[in-house]
Amino acid sequence: MEADNPCQGCSKCCRYVAMEIDKPEDQKDFDQIKWFLVHKDVWIFIDHDNSWNIQFNTPCEKLNGNLCGIYKTRPQICRDYSSENCEKYGAGDSFKLLWKNMEEFEEYLLGSSKYSKFALR
Ligand code: SF4
Ligand code: SF4
Numbered sequence: 001m002e003a004d005n006p007c008q009g010c011s012k013c014c015r016y017v018a019m020e021i022d023k024p025e026d027q028k029d030f031d032q033i034k035w036f037l038v039h040k041d042v043w044i045f046i047d048h049d050n051s052w053n054i055q056f057n058t059p060c061e062k063l064n065g066n067l068c069g070i071y072k073t074r075p076q077i078c079r080d081y082s083s084e085n086c087e088k089y090g091a092g093d094s095f096k097l098l099w100k101n102m103e104e105f106e107e108y109l110l111g112s113s114k115y116s117k118f119a120l121r
Helices: 027-037 076-080 102-110
Strands: 017-021 042-046 052-056 097-099
Touching: 027 042, 027 102, 097 102
Parallel strands: none
Antiparallel strands: 017 052, 042 052, 042 097
């Protein structure tokens, strides 16, 4: 990345991939989320638009320190990502709810009037 841009010294958004998943609706769906969460460095979060998402915490292989090693040929998704509301400059958390492991998710389900029937035991 260029030396005088707001991303100077930061590479937070290059250190994971996240994508939307179907909102869980039945026991099978909730069990699948449990399966995701028993894997190392896999998180599940609900975004501010209420979408459910999976995040794999794995850095881009093109990172060179905190710099993009393929800046001129980086994928379009990297070009489109704005620093205006990113992990570093955005106000507040970048998610509504976040679970980093199965136990956190289970605890959430047990305390939820909506989802407690899907509590994983
Ligand atoms: S967009 Fe934000 S999180 Fe990504 S490198 Fe720039 S400042 Fe860091
Ligand atoms: S290609 Fe470059 S900008 Fe895109 S995620 Fe990798 S290091 Fe970051």
